Amino acid sequence: MGGFxxxxxxxxxxxxxxxxxxxxxxxxxxxxxxxxxxxxxIAILLPITYGVEPVSAIIMLAGIFYGAQYGGTxxxxxxxxxxxxxxxxxxxxxxxxxxxxxxxxxxxxxxIGSFIGGTxxxxxxxxxxxxxxxxxxxxxxxEYAALSLFGVLLVATxxxxxxxxxxxxxxxxxxxxxxxxxxxxxxxxxxxxSLNLADGIDFVPIAMGLFGLGEILYNLEERHHKVQAPAAVxxxxxxxxxxxxxxxxxxxxxxxxxxxxxxxGGGATLSSLVAYAVEKxxxxxxxxxxxxxxxxxxxxxxxxxxAATSSFIPLLTLGIPANATMALMFGxxxxxxxxxxxxxxxxxxxxxxxxINSMYLGNILLLIMSIPLVGVFVKILxxxxxxxxxxxxxxxxxxxxxxANQVFDMFLVIVFGVLGYLMKKFGFEPGxxxxxxxxxxxxxxxxxxxxxxxxxxxxxxxxxxxxxxxxVALIIVLTLPAVRxxxxxxxxxxxx
Amino acid sequence: xxxxxxxxxxxxxxxxxxxxATGCGGVKTTSTGGEGDYPTGNIQMSVxxxxxxxxxxxxxxxxEGVGKELGVSVPVVNKPGANGALNxxxxxxxxxxxxxxxxxxxxxxxxxxxxxxANEVVKLDDFDLLGGISQDDYVLIAxxxxxxxxxxxxxxxxxxxxxxxxxxxxxxxxxSALTFKQAGIPAxxxxxxxxxxxxxxxxGSQVDVATIQVGDSIEQIxxxxxxxxxxxxxxxIKFLPDxxxxxxxxxxxxxxxxxxxxAPKGTPDNVKTKLADAAKKTYATDAYKKFNDAHCLTxxxxxxxxVRKILDGYATKYKGQLEQFGIxxxxxx
Numbered sequence: 001m002g003g004f005x006x007x008x009x010x011x012x013x014x015x016x017x018x019x020x021x022x023x024x025x026x027x028x029x030x031x032x033x034x035x036x037x038x039x040x041x042i043a044i045l046l047p048i049t050y051g052v053e054p055v056s057a058i059i060m061l062a063g064i065f066y067g068a069q070y071g072g073t074x075x076x077x078x079x080x081x082x083x084x085x086x087x088x089x090x091x092x093x094x095x096x097x098x099x100x101x102x103x104x105x106x107x108x109x110x111x112i113g114s115f116i117g118g119t120x121x122x123x124x125x126x127x128x129x130x131x132x133x134x135x136x137x138x139x140x141x142x143e144y145a146a147l148s149l150f151g152v153l154l155v156a157t158x159x160x161x162x163x164x165x166x167x168x169x170x171x172x173x174x175x176x177x178x179x180x181x182x183x184x185x186x187x188x189x190x191x192x193x194s195l196n197l198a199d200g201i202d203f204v205p206i207a208m209g210l211f212g213l214g215e216i217l218y219n220l221e222e223r224h225h226k227v228q229a230p231a232a233v234x235x236x237x238x239x240x241x242x243x244x245x246x247x248x249x250x251x252x253x254x255x256x257x258x259x260x261x262x263x264x265g266g267g268a269t270l271s272s273l274v275a276y277a278v279e280k281x282x283x284x285x286x287x288x289x290x291x292x293x294x295x296x297x298x299x300x301x302x303x304x305x306x307a308a309t310s311s312f313i314p315l316l317t318l319g320i321p322a323n324a325t326m327a328l329m330f331g332x333x334x335x336x337x338x339x340x341x342x343x344x345x346x347x348x349x350x351x352x353x354x355x356i357n358s359m360y361l362g363n364i365l366l367l368i369m370s371i372p373l374v375g376v377f378v379k380i381l382x383x384x385x386x387x388x389x390x391x392x393x394x395x396x397x398x399x400x401x402x403x404a405n406q407v408f409d410m411f412l413v414i415v416f417g418v419l420g421y422l423m424k425k426f427g428f429e430p431g432x433x434x435x436x437x438x439x440x441x442x443x444x445x446x447x448x449x450x451x452x453x454x455x456x457x458x459x460x461x462x463x464x465x466x467x468x469x470x471x472v473a474l475i476i477v478l479t480l481p482a483v484r485x486x487x488x489x490x491x492x493x494x495x496x
Numbered sequence: 497x498x499x500x501x502x503x504x505x506x507x508x509x510x511x512x513x514x515x516x517a518t519g520c521g522g523v524k525t526t527s528t529g530g531e532g533d534y535p536t537g538n539i540q541m542s543v544x545x546x547x548x549x550x551x552x553x554x555x556x557x558x559x560e561g562v563g564k565e566l567g568v569s570v571p572v573v574n575k576p577g578a579n580g581a582l583n584x585x586x587x588x589x590x591x592x593x594x595x596x597x598x599x600x601x602x603x604x605x606x607x608x609x610x611x612x613x614a615n616e617v618v619k620l621d622d623f624d625l626l627g628g629i630s631q632d633d634y635v636l637i638a639x640x641x642x643x644x645x646x647x648x649x650x651x652x653x654x655x656x657x658x659x660x661x662x663x664x665x666x667x668x669x670x671x672s673a674l675t676f677k678q679a680g681i682p683a684x685x686x687x688x689x690x691x692x693x694x695x696x697x698x699x700g701s702q703v704d705v706a707t708i709q710v711g712d713s714i715e716q717i718x719x720x721x722x723x724x725x726x727x728x729x730x731x732x733i734k735f736l737p738d739x740x741x742x743x744x745x746x747x748x749x750x751x752x753x754x755x756x757x758x759a760p761k762g763t764p765d766n767v768k769t770k771l772a773d774a775a776k777k778t779y780a781t782d783a784y785k786k787f788n789d790a791h792c793l794t795x796x797x798x799x800x801x802x803v804r805k806i807l808d809g810y811a812t813k814y815k816g817q818l819e820q821f822g823i824x825x826x827x828x829x
Contacts, residue, residue, distance in 0.1 A: 039546065039547045039548060040547055040574070042547070043547035043548065043552065043556070043572070043574070046556060047556070047560055050783075137696065137699050137700035138700055139700070140697055140700055140702030141686075141697070141702060181578070181612065181616075181664075182664075183663065183664060183687060183689065184664060184687055185664065185826050186611035186612045186613075186664040186665055186825065186826040187613065187826065188612070188613045188615075188616070193615045195577060195578045195581055195582045195585060195615075195616060196577065196582065198577055198578030198579075198581065198582065198616055199576065199577045199578060314696070318696075318699065319715045319716065319719075320692050320695055320696050320699075321548075321692050322692070324546055324547060324548045325548070327548035327549065327692070328547060328548040330548075331548065331553050331791075334790040334791060335786070335787060335790055337786075337790070339714070339715045339718075339790075340715065341715025341716060341718065341719050342715070342716065342719040342721055343715070343718070343719050404574065404575060404576055404577065405542075405573050405574060405575050406575065406577070406582075445689070449686050449687075449688070449697075452658065452684050452685070452686045453658055453684075453686060453702060453703065455656065455684070
């Protein structure tokens with residue numbers, strides 16, 4: 001624990017405080033811009049870090065990473081533009097709240113949830129990092145296969161409309177996930193000989209098109225039916241009742257996010273989805289969800305921030321970068337002559353604890369910044385749709401372009417925009433489609449890797465403790481309603 | 497009257513500035529045609545991969561040096577897709593004026609064509625080469641508890657070996673497939689999306705062995721979490737001096753990733769010389785040497801002809817070996 005205390009000494013050096021502040025401010029700003037992610041930003045800033053102390057550099061880069069998670073909420077709630085897969089779920093209730101003039105409530109709850117989720121996760125990181133890291137290694141392809149199957153099945157329950165339509169949308173999402181080069185045989189699937197589709201479709205154009213552009217197109221049509229006034233912006237800060245309502249969701253979201261965030265890949269997305277589904281299941285009136293439930297914002301936002309923090313665990317304890325952003329931080333450390341590996345804690349305790357402790361501070365800074373900013377951002381909704389809509393379209397197209405610097409993606413977003421409009425018109429929700437798309441590609445890879453490992457025997461999934469438990473639980477949950485119906489029918493027959 | 501005069505002055509000023517602007521444009525066009533004053537503007541370096549990967553980091557390291565050397569900005573633009581083929585095709589179509597260049601991977605030309613469909617294949621002849629950059633080596637690793645120390649140990653295990661690789665059409669896949677086939681070890685290829693997930697799976701003993709880049713695994717090797725069984729370079733590498741090559745262990749498997757600097761076909765010679773010189777000066781800096789060491793990259797800063805010879809040699813060799821041993825990288829197609 002000596003290292004832990006010394007770590008605070010490192011963080012509280014004025015220079016490091018400043019780098020932490022710079023990091024979280026940049027992070028928050030780029031989080032607000034959809035498309036431009038922390039990975040691209042860090043890549044650009046990398047040369048600047050060469051001349052800086054290693055600890056300061058990583059403190060700043062880490063700040064960008066988790067700061068972006070805060071910023072991402074803002075566009076999801078206000079403009080229905082989820083910039084990351086992990087904030088798709090936030091759109092459901094966040095944007096509904098904004099439409100009711102309660103954007104401030106949504107953003108406020110999200111900021112508080114993010115703060116608590118992030119902080120709980122850092123405490124977990126401080127106390128449990130090595131233990132958690134070794135457990136994470138027990139998660140192989142079979143466990144991912146089981147978890148992502150669980151996620152895909154949850155997708156159908158998060159929607160609010162017809163269950164059948166949600167399943168159809170999710171099915172289409174799974175189909176979209178298969179586009180691109182088969183990662184096992186190299187064969188091209190649904191690419192129509194276009195190199196642009198060789199790696200499949202990126203998440204950003206799909207989400208931006210279906211949610212953002214689709215909504216704008218739909219509103220254009222709506223305007224002809226009724227005059228749409230911008231929603232009156234009521235209270236800017238969540239009330240005490242709101243906070244009380246969100247309390248449980250934030251608590252559970254923190255734990256779910258911390259645990260699932262350790263898993264590289266879809267951890268953050270899965271955690272936001274699971275946290276949301278848990279709250280909806282626990283709620284006395286689940287029909288409130290999707291129509292502006294405060295817990296519906298609190299749960300996924302808490303979980304995705306907690307997950308963002310715990311995704312540092314594989315990098316700091318094992319030396320394995322879990323995503324592109326972590327890979328860049330790995331690179332930044334290498335340049336500084338520090339190789340992140342299993343020995344990082346013992347060889348560079350000042351760096352290890354300095355970075356972890358800077359996150360406590362960074363989260364506090366982000367919360368403090370969020371309070372006045374929520375008031376500013378909420379004013380965006382006072383802008384007339386005639387002005388706001390074209391700007392949103394512009395930001396969307398620009399953001400999509402920055403993902404891979406391809407004009408092709410801008411056309412994709414238009415195609416998905418039209419699809420989003422048609423879906424909304426015919427009562428389909430984009431949420432199940434987008435989430436199934438994200439989880440579908442994880443699931444396909446994991447299932448096929450597992451089958452290779454098992455030598456083609458699917459029973460292998462059931463003989464491993466973790467994947468077996470998840471799958472058996474899934475089967476029970478799925479068959480229970482059917483069994484209940486059968487039992488009820490038999491009773492009815494007996495009564496007759 | 498005064499108003500009228502003002503308007504005339506304004507019109508004249510506007511037309512003058514328009515003339516000036518077009519005039520400037522004209523001058524610029526001739527200068528970018530490859531005359532002596534190159535470069536007059538930014539040189540864009542594109543990367544056929546996402547930020548954070550080896551190719552991206554190498555490009556950024558070179559971009560910084562070349563920019564300083566030539567006194568212009570060298571922005572790096574990521575254009576990921578199709579293992580780099582998307583970026584390659586864009587570069588191929590770009591104007592050959594030295595304002596768009598890229599670091600490219602040998603595997604795209606020597607190995608990927610053995611695994612993917614014809615429309616995704618890119619040819620080396622469609623580019624002007626500026627010179628070689630570095631060699632990135634692969635190492636076969638096993639978890640520390642497995643007891644495996646050499647390739648022969650894998651054979652003695654007498655079971656089907658599940659090996660992780662960094663993906664279909666990569667050097668890791670080729671090197672492993674060739675080794676196991678030559679050694680007569682029954683083995684199953686489990687592709688992962690890059691080095692990090694393959695390493696994670698190995699550390700968790702989800703696979704028996706894995707072939708990944710040296711830079712991705714060196715810390716695990718130093719920490720004795722994984723055991724290196726063989727490197728796939730022609731000779732031992734300085735980052736792992738005690739690890740024998742596959743060749744030393746009796747298998748004719750030499751697979752490395754090479755990276756080299758390319759420009760669109762038809763780039764003027766003086767422009768190519770300037771770029772190559774700037775790159776050479778960058779390679780000589782301490783900062784760049786430190787970068788190479790940190791990422792376990794071995795410099796192969798050779799001439800364009802040399803690059804072509806190396807690549808052509810490997811392309812022919814790999815194709816022949818795959819046919820000889822009846823291996824298909826695009827399995828079960």
